[in-house]
Amino acid sequence: MEKLAKSFKTIVEKYGLNDEKKADAVAHYVTSKDTKHFSLKDFCDEFNMEPRDAELFLEFIYKGIEFREQNLTNANDLEKKSS
Numbered sequence: 001m002e003k004l005a006k007s008f009k010t011i012v013e014k015y016g017l018n019d020e021k022k023a024d025a026v027a028h029y030v031t032s033k034d035t036k037h038f039s040l041k042d043f044c045d046e047f048n049m050e051p052r053d054a055e056l057f058l059e060f061i062y063k064g065i066e067f068r069e070q071n072l073t074n075a076n077d078l079e080k081k082s083s
Helices: 002-014 020-031 040-047 051-082
Strands: none
Touching (some): 002 051, 040 051
């Protein structure tokens, strides 16, 4: 995960995704119902990214979402047990 995080940071800097407008555009694109199912090519075309960079970037985002969901599930399970 550490290597993936480093790649993510490098990609963010390479494509200027730390810019608020670009970050918002990426967040909207990834979470929007309009683009619920998009291909890697679609993402690359939208944000002018090389496929490998887009793949690593999205992988890091999805790992973060997966981690968050797992922690929410665990917290909910603990709350139910303590009730």
